Amino acid sequence: MILLVRGDREYLRAPGEELQTDLGVLTVPEDVEPGQRLETHLGEEFVVREPRGPDLFEHFERTGAPMMPRDIGLVVGFTGAAAGDRVLDAGTGTGVLAAYLGRIDAEVVTYEQDSAFAEVARENMHLAEVEDTVDVRTGDVRDELDELASEAFDLLTLDTEDAPEVVRHAPDLLVSGGFAVVYSPFVEGSRAAAEAAREAGLTDVTTHETIQREMQFDERGSRPDTRGVGHTGFLTVARWE
Numbered sequence: 547m548i549l550l551v552r553g554d555r556e557y558l559r560a561p562g563e564e565l566q567t568d569l570g571v572l573t574v575p576e577d578v579e580p581g582q583r584l585e586t587h588l589g590e591e592f593v594v595r596e597p598r599g600p601d602l603f604e605h606f607e608r609t610g611a612p613m614m615p616r617d618i619g620l621v622v623g624f625t626g627a628a629a630g631d632r633v634l635d636a637g638t639g640t641g642v643l644a645a646y647l648g649r650i651d652a653e654v655v656t657y658e659q660d661s662a663f664a665e666v667a668r669e670n671m672h673l674a675e676v677e678d679t680v681d682v683r684t685g686d687v688r689d690e691l692d693e694l695a696s697e698a699f700d701l702l703t704l705d706t707e708d709a710p711e712v713v714r715h716a717p718d719l720l721v722s723g724g725f726a727v728v729y730s731p732f733v734e735g736s737r738a739a740a741e742a743a744r745e746a747g748l749t750d751v752t753t754h755e756t757i758q759r760e761m762q763f764d765e766r767g768s769r770p771d772t773r774g775v776g777h778t779g780f781l782t783v784a785r786w787e
C-alpha cells in the first residue's frame with residue numbers, strides 16, 4: 547500500500563488501484579515508488595509516500611480506542627522495546643500499538659476478545675505489512691495465562707480495564723529484566739495496576755501521566771496550544787527482577 551498525498555489530502559491505495567476525486571482520475575502504477583509524483587488525467591499532482599506509524603494511526607480501520615503515537619513513544623522509551631523482543635499485548639483493539647511494535651521487528655502475540663475486532667486488526671496488520679511479526683489471537687488473554695506462562699516474554703503491554711488481573715501473573719510471563727506496561731485512561735485503573743505490580747513482586751513501579759502540549763508560534767508570540775491540556779492517559783511501568 548502507498549499513500550497519495552497532496553496538501554492535507556491523503557489517499558491509501560494499492561499498486562494498480564485507481565484514485566477518483568474532483569482532481570481527476572489516477573491509476574497507481576504496479577511499480578510505484580515512494581517519492582514519485584503522479585498526475586491525474588487533469589494534470590493534478592500527488593506525491594507518493596510509504597505509510598509509516600503515524601499514517602497507520604490515521605488510516606487503520608478503528609475498533610477499540612487506539613493508543614496515540616506519543617504514548618507508544620513513551621512505551622518504547624520506558625521499556626527499550628527492540629527488534630527481536632517477544633511481546634505479549636492485550637487487547638489488540640485497532641492494533642496500533644501492536645503494529646508499531648511489529649514495525650520495529652518485535653515479535654508480538656496480541657489477544658483481542660472481540661472476534662470482529664480481531665478480524666479488523668488482522669486486516670490492519672496486513673495493511674501495515676507486519677502480519678509475519680504480529681500474531682493476532684482471538685480470545686480473553688486472562689484465559690490463556692497458564693499456557694502463556696511457558697513462553698518467555700520481554701514485554702507485557704496491556705491496554706484493558708482488567709489489566710491488573712494480568713499484571714498479577716507478570717512474574718510467570720516475563721523474562722528476568724522484562725517490563726510490564728499498563729495504559730489506562732483513568733487514575734483508578736493505573737493505581738490498581740501499580741498496586742497489582744507491587745503485590746506481584748515487580749520492581750521499579752512508576753506511573754506517569756502522558757500530557758503533550760503542542761506549541762503555537764505566531765506573530766503575537768509563542769505559547770502552548772490553548773485548545774486543551776492534551777491528556778490521553780496514564781502509563782504504569784514495572785519490571786521483573
Ligand SMILES: C[S@@+](CC[C@H](N)C(=O)[O-])C[C@H]1O[C@@H](n2cnc3c(N)ncnc32)[C@H](O)[C@@H]1O
Pocket residue numbers: 609610611612613636637638639640641642643644657658659660663685686687688705706707708
Ligand atoms: C483500548 S483498546 C486497545 C487499543 C490498542 N492498544 C491500540 O493501540 O489499538 C482495548 C481492547 O481490548 C479488548 N479487551 C479488553 N479486555 C480484554 C481481555 N481480557 N483480553 C483480550 N482483549 C481484551 C477490548 O475488546 C478492546 O478492543
